[in-house]
Amino acid sequence: MDEQLRELKVSNDAMDDPQELRRRIGDEGYLFFKRLQDPDKLLDLRRQIMAVIREGGWLVPGTDPVDGIADPSKACTEGDLGYTDVYHEVYKLQAFHQSGHWPEVLDVLEKLTDKPVLPHPQKIARLWFPQYTDHTTPIHQDFVHFQGHFDTYTCWAPVGDCSIELGGLALLPGSHKVNHVMDHHFSLGAGALQIYTDDIDGEWHSTNYEIGDTLIFLALTVHQALPNLTKDRLRISLDNRYHTIGDPICDEVIRPHLWRFNSLSWDEIYQDWESDDLKYYWKDLVDTPETRVIPKDQGYSEHGFAEALSLAKAGDEKAIIHLERVIRNDPTSDGARAAREAIQAHV
């Protein structure tokens, strides 16, 4: 374990004591369980995901796909069209969506909330290339992205063992107690929004995750990913979110992840599924008098984008990389126009 990092506290001992689980998450902003999820089911999911990634051409030919040995020339991340092309093929896997509904996870969440819990329709996998560290998920609170309600729970789990070197999730225990959304700024990392290190203090906690290990945390808990410093391994993980029926839910999380890049629809996702039980499972549960759907507040992202424009005008390389990506993705959009002006202003 890196000397700067402390070990996450394991809560398996309190598994049958909902009151104690609630006390711990209320105090620390997270719960960490060893092997909460079945390693065999996750390994099967890993095989399916890696098979799709191999088809997408990201793996070194001749290597065992389950090892996830990446071709560095294919490196890309969220926001790149090449990323969405492969990711959205992964997104069509029925097993990937099912994994967000596994009872071992739902049981813990229902112990925490003491109410029925709805897995967000928007499931997320992260497919992170090695040595591509400018794009690592920066320090943030999940609320800026997923909104809805502070009592939304994120469940993060690697799909395979995930050492510190491969770059698992790290968090600041107790940081949720700030009880508000902190200032977020432009970042080149995944999600494009970061909290500045000057605005936080505390000790970062993480671990050498083993397959099945699961981290559950609150929407205000400050966290980040560690960089993937391995020579050649992809890091694959899931982050799914859970919402108490009756709390408002943001419209964004009812859509497929990264749908904006190619308008991926649920019908396309469902095309080859073998059963119907999870198709549109939320339809009767949201947009009801009890569970309102609220539009996403774009203010956080707009603020980050405005900062990227100013930084690019001043010649900031990361901001320029970000804006070039915006231009490539949708050259005729208003954002792309503003991005071009900002880059030209610097030249």
Ligand SMILES: O=C(O)CCC(=O)C(=O)O
């Ligand atoms: O896995 C990552 O890199 C980011 C995950 C994250 O921020 C989350 O689970 O909320």
Ligand SMILES: [Fe+2]
């Ligand atoms: Fe997050």
